[in-house]
Amino acid sequence: xxxxxxxxxxxAEPLCRALAAQNYxxxxxxxxxxxxALLEGRDLLGLAQTGTGKTAAFVLPILQRLDPQAKRPHKGxxxxxxxxxxxxxxxxxxxxxxxxxxxxxxxxxxxxxxxxFRQVKAxxxxxxxxxxxxxxxxxxxxxxxxxxxxxxxxxxxxADRMLDMGFIHDVKKIVAALPKTRQSLLFSATMPSNIEHxxxxxLNDPVRVEVRPEVITVDKIDQRVLHVDGKRKRELLxxxxxxxxxxxxxxxxxxxxxxxRVSEQLEKTGIAAEAIHGNKSQGAxxxxxxxxxxxxxxxLVATDxxxxxIDVTGITHVVNYELPNEPESYVHRIGRTARxxxxxxxxxxxxxxxxxxxxxxxxLTKRPITVVATTEWLGDQVAVPAGEPADARPARNGPRGPxxxxxxPRRFGKPGAGRGRPQGGQKQSRRQSAAQ
Ligand code: AMP
Numbered sequence: 001x002x003x004x005x006x007x008x009x010x011x012a013e014p015l016c017r018a019l020a021a022q023n024y025x026x027x028x029x030x031x032x033x034x035x036x037a038l039l040e041g042r043d044l045l046g047l048a049q050t051g052t053g054k055t056a057a058f059v060l061p062i063l064q065r066l067d068p069q070a071k072r073p074h075k076g077x078x079x080x081x082x083x084x085x086x087x088x089x090x091x092x093x094x095x096x097x098x099x100x101x102x103x104x105x106x107x108x109x110x111x112x113x114x115x116x117f118r119q120v121k122a123x124x125x126x127x128x129x130x131x132x133x134x135x136x137x138x139x140x141x142x143x144x145x146x147x148x149x150x151x152x153x154x155x156x157x158x159a160d161r162m163l164d165m166g167f168i169h170d171v172k173k174i175v176a177a178l179p180k181t182r183q184s185l186l187f188s189a190t191m192p193s194n195i196e197h198x199x200x201x202x203l204n205d206p207v208r209v210e211v212r213p214e215v216i217t218v219d220k221i222d223q224r225v226l227h228v229d230g231k232r233k234r235e236l237l238x239x240x241x242x243x244x245x246x247x248x249x250x251x252x253x254x255x256x257x258x259x260x261r262v263s264e265q266l267e268k269t270g271i272a273a274e275a276i277h278g279n280k281s282q283g284a285x286x287x288x289x290x291x292x293x294x295x296x297x298x299x300l301v302a303t304d305x306x307x308x309x310i311d312v313t314g315i316t317h318v319v320n321y322e323l324p325n326e327p328e329s330y331v332h333r334i335g336r337t338a339r340x341x342x343x344x345x346x347x348x349x350x351x352x353x354x355x356x357x358x359x360x361x362x363x364l365t366k367r368p369i370t371v372v373a374t375t376e377w378l379g380d381q382v383a384v385p386a387g388e389p390a391d392a393r394p395a396r397n398g399p400r401g402p403x404x405x406x407x408x409p410r411r412f413g414k415p416g417a418g419r420g421r422p423q424g425g426q427k428q429s430r431r432q433s434a435a436q
Contacts, residue, residue, distance in 0.1 A: 005025075006019055009027060010039050030211040035057060035060060039061045044058075045207070058187070076127075076149065083162075089110075089131045089133055093131050107127055110131070110133070111133040112135050141174070153184075156187065190328075226374050229352075237262070241271055249299045250299075250302055252321060256278060260275050266299055274300050315344065318345070319349070
């Protein structure tokens with residue numbers, strides 16, 4: 001079977017040129033499945049999460065179907081894309097910019113937490129595509145700054161997250177303000193019953209596309225766990241970062257407070273780090289992301305919500321400084337590395353109180369995570385408190401691993417490099433090799 005190109009899917013030349021400039025050669029599965037149906041004008045229910053290429057899957061057909069000659073509605077938009085967070089909205093805006101660079105279409109992104117003046121101004125002249133978070137859009141609609149009566153396409157991105165964040169009523173009010181005859185798309189990583197209901201309400205005979213990236217993504221990621229006393233996590237992180245191959249690293253914490261503390265600590269030791277979490281202003285978050293994206297900050301310390309939808313390419317390592325209590329969050333987190341088919345490395349710190357989280361994660365991902373001993377970095381300390389069951393105790397020098405040369409930092413290596421024999425001497429699973 002030959003692999004399809006974007007042109008084979010029906011994507012027009014100016015868009016293909018923009019994709020080629022991004023070095024996108026092959027459509028991802030969600031793109032291959034969605035683009036032809038969306039180009040025909042069908043509604044779509046997409047079960048997929050960030051990292052699958054879903055943004056391009058809906059942005060490309062939208063751009064292609066918009067007639068550049070058509071009039072833009074006064075105070076309105078021809079396409080409305082709703083996203084749960086500012087970060088995701090901004091990223092969708094950036095994708096529109098990138099893929100639509102050879103077209104003359106106007107778009108704008110609006111979200112809360114900033115002055116509305118510029119958003120009102122952008123809407124006043126009318127736009128082709130409006131990307132918005134629900135709260136601010138509804139606010140502007142109520143003030144009569146936004147009029148969606150001419151919109152012909154609606155996209156709900158990360159619908160499950162939108163509902164989790166309490167946007168259901170806002171979303172419903174916005175949908176009610178759009179014409180009934182329109183093309184509607186709904187993307188969600190999960191399909192609980194409230195999403196099923198919402199989909200049934202707003203979609204008309206949709207094509208259902210399902211991409212389950214977790215297994216594939218997780219398989220491409222070299223996952224390690226280090227059992228460590230909670231008090232020594234900071235020291236361990238700093239020592240791990242002696243390895244220059246950890247060049248673009250996201251560190252996840254559970255709380256905002258911890259994110260701040262870790263980034264301050266890293267800065268003190270001379271490692272350029274930025275923190276991103278819900279207590280930071282939009283400007284501060286954007287600055288932090290830019291610093292990280294451009295490589296000025298080597299480490300981004302983030303909480304789960306803040307990191308949602310962040311799209312930075314070339315992340316070499318994800319460090320779970322604290323394990324999430326939701327195992328699904330672990331998959332989301334480590335999916336920040338190994339984007340779009342690349343491989344990556346995820347390192348998790350686990351203290352005694354987090355063992356149950358680790359077990360839930362292993363149950364979800366259906367495989368044990370390789371244990372690496374902390375002795376390389378923290379000396380000959382046993383990290384597991386006395387009284388733990390023997391099988392919870394980490395191997396002293398990694399499981400069946402080759403002895404590490406003392407005095408040299410253990411390298412977690414380049415993502416994808418030397419994956420044939422992961423450190424610690426573990427054999428690759430058949431699934432892993434197949435995924436490469
Ligand atoms: P998304 O799931 O939309 O957040 O996309 C995940 C990442 O994959 C983004 O960095 C995209 O730029 C990238 N991407 C999307 N489609 C492709 C493709 N066909 N080839 C290579 N990279 C892609």
